[in-house]
Amino acid sequence: DGGITQSPKYLFRKEGQNVTLSCEQNLNHDAMYWYRQDPGQGLRLIYYSQIVNDFQKGDIAEGYSVSREKKESFPLTVTSAQKNPTAFYLCASSMRPLRSGNTIYFGEGSWLTVV
């Protein structure tokens, strides 16, 4: 778990601004993920990447963008097109395929608030 680092932990965004959340892992995991969690709610998948230079949209990709130029890094940009970005953002990683003993591990999360 300690091998996934998210920054910043707290971020404030003004209306119309793009902001980027950083996620780095040193676990040598192939796959990386971004989930969004709203207060009292479950986790919804934004984007995921199974290999370098490839990524797929999750269930709520609109207003977000990602890149996967390096195996250890998967930054998430929250664009101005995301109208309700205030949430807790969780980055995660895993080996492939998912199975017992080979699951998804989460970073500490980043709190994003629109001001």
Add this chain to the structure above:
Amino acid sequence: GENVEQHPSTLSVQEGDSAVIKCTYSDSASNYFPWYKQELGKRPQLIIDIRSNVGEKKDQRIAVTLNKTAKHFSLHITETQPEDSAVYFCAEDPEAAGNKLTFGGGTRVLVKP
């Protein structure tokens, strides 16, 4: 499509009693079912998982059962303690989805001393 329903959304139990959370899924191809525990303001952490070729798995006070025919799986916590208070999420990895997890809505468990 992929969908995981989790019940109940909140669960209050007396310390020492058992807690049971149930999830149902729709994709018959699903083959991996983890459970995560999330304390307030922290990241979810895996507590137990099960694959589709196993009907039950136990780790100390927690156990998970899987019924593939009925497409549901359950988390059982016995002899609950105050530190078990948290939000618990079930998840599934549909075999066709490409190594991603779909999560249930979560169950807030409160263990009263």
